Amino acid sequence: MSRIDLTQMKTGESGTVIELYGGYGMVTRLEAMGIRPGVMLTKVSSQIMRGPVIVKIGTTQVAIGFGMARKVIVRVD
Numbered sequence: 292m293s294r295i296d297l298t299q300m301k302t303g304e305s306g307t308v309i310e311l312y313g314g315y316g317m318v319t320r321l322e323a324m325g326i327r328p329g330v331m332l333t334k335v336s337s338q339i340m341r342g343p344v345i346v347k348i349g350t351t352q353v354a355i356g357f358g359m360a361r362k363v364i365v366r367v368d
Contacts, residue, residue: 306365
C-alpha cells in the first residue's frame, strides 16, 4: 500500500484518504466536498498539464483543482 497524492493516482484507481495538507480554509473546503480522512474515493479522470482532477465519492463526482489535489494524500488499495 503506497501513500500518494491524488494527482499521482491512475484513472479508475481507488484509495482511502489518510491526510489533508493545507490551511484551515482549504481543509474546510475539501471536507465540505466530502473529502476527509477515512473516506474511500475513486479517481475518474484528470486533465493533461495540471488541469482539474475528478474523483468519485460514493455516488457523487467532484472536480478539484490540481494544486488542491496535490494536498490530498491517499492510501491506494
